[in-house]
Amino acid sequence: MNTPIAIDRNEILKRYKPIDKYTHKGIQGHALLIGGSYGKIGAMCLSSKAALKTGCGLVTTFVPLCGYEIVQTSILEVMVVTDEHERYLSDISFELEADAIGIGPGMGQKMATQKAFHDFLSNTSTPLVIDADALNILSHNPSWVALVPPRTVLTPHPKELERLIGKWYTKEEMFGKTVVFSLVNHVVIVMKGAPTYIIDGETIYENTTGNAALATAGSGDVLTGMITSLLAQSYKAVDSALIGVYLHGLTADIALPETGYQSFIASDIIANIGKAYLSLED
């Protein structure tokens, strides 16, 4: 196993692109977030708001019908497109052209949703982030991994990773299997945890930000929105993963003196993305 490269401020500054004075929302990137189901529309609100706050120009959220008013009223800046089904996704089709798509948070794994995800994968070549239930659907249908576009970013937590690559008994085995999965399928894998590792083929990166305050509902959904936003802003897949994970962790380090570990929630990540960005400008 290759020694991990520590991702600190210096490594991020090598990749970070400051905002162009003359940019506008039309060229700042359009992120599309797809997911949600009855009772889990919040996951989409979190990932969509996180995408906006990470800097892309436009965000559209694709949810089942029951999510329409929830997303429209909780985030005014986001546009909403709905599936025809009331409670879960059954047909992922839309007219818009997104620069990046994040799919999976709160999506559930109903058979109709699985089929819709299969058809979506068969028809997309847009830069992609796959998370949560979309990862679990891939684990149930391993042959569909071949449909995943090259350079897609997968963001499993340890349980989702185990479902995807199978059990491991040592840390070396876990890294070995993940590296093989990345190489064979040409994908970038964000192994979420404490710390988070990013695997790009045989190259392993270890994030240096973040703390136990992040062990709270929705913090992964927020990360999906952040990485999708960076992809939409034309960052390479691996750089989107590295910058997204670094900034996400940094929000918790910044907020900790005010919130403590226990009262920090996923919305606090979103609220501190601005300060995390500003720390790159000093």
Ligand SMILES: NC(=O)C1=CN([C@@H]2O[C@H](COP(=O)(O)OP(=O)(O)OC[C@H]3O[C@@H](n4cnc5c(N)ncnc54)[C@H](O)[C@@H]3O)[C@@H](O)[C@H]2O)[C@@H](O)CC1
């Ligand atoms: N407000 C919302 O709408 C929320 C929706 N969510 C969605 O709920 C769905 C289910 O996600 P879950 O991740 O809860 O369900 P999963 O069944 O995928 O994962 C939960 C299991 O993974 C284990 N696990 C998680 N992190 C671990 C770690 N770091 N180390 C070891 N084991 C770990 C847990 O112990 C548990 O057994 C997803 O679609 C997700 O996006 C959640 O993100 C919570 C918030």
Ligand SMILES: Nc1ncnc2c1ncn2[C@@H]1O[C@H](COP(=O)(O)OP(=O)(O)O)[C@@H](O)[C@H]1O
């Ligand atoms: N103890 C911890 N220290 C640092 N980061 C953590 C810790 N616990 C969780 N995280 C981070 O929080 C996020 C959790 O993601 P995930 O389990 O998908 O949450 P959810 O599905 O509820 O949104 C990951 O980015 C993970 O690295």
Ligand SMILES: [Mg+2]
């Ligand atoms: Mg998750």
